[in-house]
Amino acid sequence: MEQAERIAIDGPAGAGKSTVGERLARCLGYLYIDTGAMYRALTWLALQRGLDPHDGEALGRLAREASIVIGYPHIDDGRQYTVTVNGEDVTWAIRSPEVTRTVSLVSSHPEVRRVLIEAQRALARAGRVVMVGRDIGAVVLPDAELKIYLTASLEERGRRRYAELLERLGHDHPALPSFEEVLADIRRRDEIDRDNMQPAPDAIVIETDHLSVAQVLERICHMRGKR
Ligand SMILES: Nc1ncnc2c1ncn2[C@@H]1O[C@H](COP(=O)(O)OP(=O)(O)O)[C@@H](O)[C@H]1O
Numbered sequence: 217m218e219q220a221e222r223i224a225i226d227g228p229a230g231a232g233k234s235t236v237g238e239r240l241a242r243c244l245g246y247l248y249i250d251t252g253a254m255y256r257a258l259t260w261l262a263l264q265r266g267l268d269p270h271d272g273e274a275l276g277r278l279a280r281e282a283s284i285v286i287g288y289p290h291i292d293d294g295r296q297y298t299v300t301v302n303g304e305d306v307t308w309a310i311r312s313p314e315v316t317r318t319v320s321l322v323s324s325h326p327e328v329r330r331v332l333i334e335a336q337r338a339l340a341r342a343g344r345v346v347m348v349g350r351d352i353g354a355v356v357l358p359d360a361e362l363k364i365y366l367t368a369s370l371e372e373r374g375r376r377r378y379a380e381l382l383e384r385l386g387h388d389h390p391a392l393p394s395f396e397e398v399l400a401d402i403r404r405r406d407e408i409d410r411d412n413m414q415p416a417p418d419a420i421v422i423e424t425d426h427l428s429v430a431q432v433l434e435r436i437c438h439m440r441g442k443r
């Protein structure tokens with residue numbers, strides 16, 4: 217019987233986790249789980265309900281009550297998956313500047329992390345998963361068979377995220393932030409995320425500044441083959 221395998225990919229915003237994770241999962245036929253989307257979905261709901269993003273207890277309660285589901289894409293509009301919150305499709309809503317601005321604060325509360333980490337572990341119980349996030353190798357799946365930590369300089373990550381927004385929204389979109397705003401948001405999130413963003417001691421660190429997506433994938437497949 218083929219051995220169940222969990223692959224953890226961590227790293228800061230714009231390091232390439234979602235792009236690489238989704239392609240790797242597709243190529244291996246594994247389930248792809250983006251844990252950032254779960255924190256974003258909870259943040260979207262908290263904003264809808266007008267909850268204070270500093271109130272860890274209320275947010276933890278909301279996390280326990282909410283039904284956050286990441287499922288098959290179904291719609292062909294560039295999405296990697298469909299995210300629903302209590303049945304409502306929020307796949308693009310969770311990428312809004314407001315959610316992006318607030319998500320790290322919401323994610324910083326232990327009451328929130330406890331609930332979402334448990335949900336993530338339950339999803340991984342099936343084995344054969346590629347899970348991407350900040351704390352997957354160190355906390356969520358400390359016994360994952362392969363742990364990758366992707367990184368890149370702040371400037372490179374800002375350039376990537378800005379190019380992505382430009383492509384998705386177009387030059388004239390009123391919600392398109394400036395490059396400086398994108399960079400400032402990533403810098404601020406890096407800081408808040410720092411406590412939950414340590415690479416696992418046994419993670420393989422890949423510096424991606426001068427690598428293409430294909431080269432990153434090639435390295436990961438090479439490491440996987442060496443285990
Ligand atoms: N190694 C790479 N080289 C160039 N661009 C990359 C690389 N990895 C990712 N990208 C691009 O950067 C953008 C952000 O990557 P993404 O996977 O969303 O990062 P993360 O999930 O870590 O925030 C995407 O548009 C992606 O195509």
Ligand SMILES: Nc1ccn([C@@H]2O[C@H](COP(=O)(O)OP(=O)(O)O)[C@@H](O)[C@H]2O)c(=O)n1
Nearest residue numbers: 229230251252255319320323349350351405
């Ligand atoms: N495992 C995780 C994943 C995300 N997060 C939080 O959720 C935010 C959004 O994650 P994301 O992966 O969607 O962000 P991007 O890197 O795609 O911009 C991060 O900035 C973290 O604050 C977390 O705390 N733990």
